[in-house]
Amino acid sequence: MKSNKPDNIDEYILSFPKEIQNILNHVRKIIREEAPNAKEAIKYAIPTFILDGNLVHFAAFKNHIGFYALPSGNNKFQKEISKFKSGKGSIQFPIAEPMPDELIRKIVRFRIKENETKEKKNKN
Helix, strand or coil: CCCCCCCCHHHHHHCCCHHHHHHHHHHHHHHHHHCCCCEEEEECCEEEEECCCEEEEEEECCCEEEEECHHHHHHHCHHHHCCCEECCCEEEEECCCCCCHHHHHHHHHHHHHHHHHHHHHHHC
16 A cells, blocks of 8 residues: 655655645755755655755745755854744745745755765764
8 A cells, every 4th residue: 555655756746736846846956956966865754855964855835845954054044044934943935935046055055064074074
């Protein structure tokens, strides 16, 4: 018996209406451009990019796209994310507004450097 949990990011995106699919594909494209070597997976039942550990996650909800950069990503960009609803490691980008492309790019780049630094420390 097949579960409702998607096996990959394509399946996840296709489970939403076309308008939401377009937004999710847009966010995915931005992450892919900034982290071309990252692997894609479904973790915690949502799209995840992995590069030297979990990099970022994203997900669609009724009124927003959840973007998860872990607490460190949110802490680093507190000023920039202050206009969005956010939690310890989550940011809510309203669906009714354009996605903040440059902010997403900056967060992904920060998380890449952070994971690379952690990976180097772990190897030493």
